[in-house]
Amino acid sequence: MSALLAVEGLTKTFGGIVALDQCSFEIAPGSLAALIGPNGSGKTTAFNVITGYQPADAGRLSFGGRVVRRPDPCRLQRLGMARTFQQARVFPGLSVLENVVLAHHQPWHALLRRRVSVTDRRRAEDLLGEFGLAAHSHVPAGMLSYGQRKLLEFASVLMGEPTLILLDEPTAGVNPVMVDTIEHHIRRCHGEGVSFLIVEHEMSFVMRLCDPVIVLDRGRPIACGAPQEVQNDRSVLDAYLGD
Numbered sequence: 001m002s003a004l005l006a007v008e009g010l011t012k013t014f015g016g017i018v019a020l021d022q023c024s025f026e027i028a029p030g031s032l033a034a035l036i037g038p039n040g041s042g043k044t045t046a047f048n049v050i051t052g053y054q055p056a057d058a059g060r061l062s063f064g065g066r067v068v069r070r071p072d073p074c075r076l077q078r079l080g081m082a083r084t085f086q087q088a089r090v091f092p093g094l095s096v097l098e099n100v101v102l103a104h105h106q107p108w109h110a111l112l113r114r115r116v117s118v119t120d121r122r123r124a125e126d127l128l129g130e131f132g133l134a135a136h137s138h139v140p141a142g143m144l145s146y147g148q149r150k151l152l153e154f155a156s157v158l159m160g161e162p163t164l165i166l167l168d169e170p171t172a173g174v175n176p177v178m179v180d181t182i183e184h185h186i187r188r189c190h191g192e193g194v195s196f197l198i199v200e201h202e203m204s205f206v207m208r209l210c211d212p213v214i215v216l217d218r219g220r221p222i223a224c225g226a227p228q229e230v231q232n233d234r235s236v237l238d239a240y241l242g243d
């Protein structure tokens with residue numbers, strides 16, 4: 001089966017820093033994949049370039065079998081690719097419900113010109129129910145806890161009915177109960193057919209949830225495989241030990 005996401009030779013430099021160095025990997029449809037690597041190995045940059053938030057210097061990207069020449073966040077979202085951010089991005093002054101509804105309107109200011117459809121509103125309410133946030137629907141998103149904002153961002157990206165979700169450090173800074181909740185929702189969505197690529201530092205989370213695990217070091221993959229394989233890979237151990 002052809003890849004859902006394929007990156008080939010992605011390169012991104014910031015001044016003298018090579019954040020992505022001829023980086024290539026593929027994500028098969030139905031994957032629950034992890035992208036791991038030491039700090040500064042290029043994980044967030046890979047997400048930014050794949051989702052069109054930063055232009056690559058070189059490389060090719062294809063999604064859903066089509067080559068994406070100039071990745072653009074709005075267009076990719078329409079094609080079924082969604083992402084969350086290492087620091088959850090919500091509109092703090094808007095209500096929780098408005099945040100979810102808005103996620104479906106890219107560019108979001110389009111919303112200012114038309115009314116929210118009943119269907120969108122219902123879907124947003126359903127999502128908030130599924131994520132246990134219904135009681136907070138009319139509260140400004142800025143009042144939510146850090147973990148709840150991560151959940152809200154996750155719920156919001158589902159408005160677009162994505163086929164692939166890229167999560168950047170979904171458990172960072174959230175309490176253990178919320179980690180379990182996030183894991184539950186990832187498994188649930190994966191069971192409903194959504195594919196995932198997850199950047200995550202918490203190794204026990206990655207090891208119990210993800211397969212394959214792709215390991216980046218200095219901007220390029222050094223290993224890709226089942227969690228146990230990757231865990232015992234010499235080059236991976238060296239990368240983490242700062243070889």
Ligand SMILES: Nc1ncnc2c1ncn2[C@@H]1O[C@H](COP(=O)(O)OP(=O)(O)O)[C@@H](O)[C@H]1O
Pocket residue numbers: 014017018019037038039040041042043044045046
């Ligand atoms: N906007 C930027 N400007 C300059 N350097 C950057 C920028 N974004 C990332 N970098 C550098 O690129 C490298 C990879 O960073 P990043 O992708 O954030 O790594 P990771 O997410 O794996 O920790 C690091 O050396 C980082 O300092």
Ligand SMILES: [Mg+2]
Pocket residue numbers: 043044045086
């Ligand atoms: Mg990062």
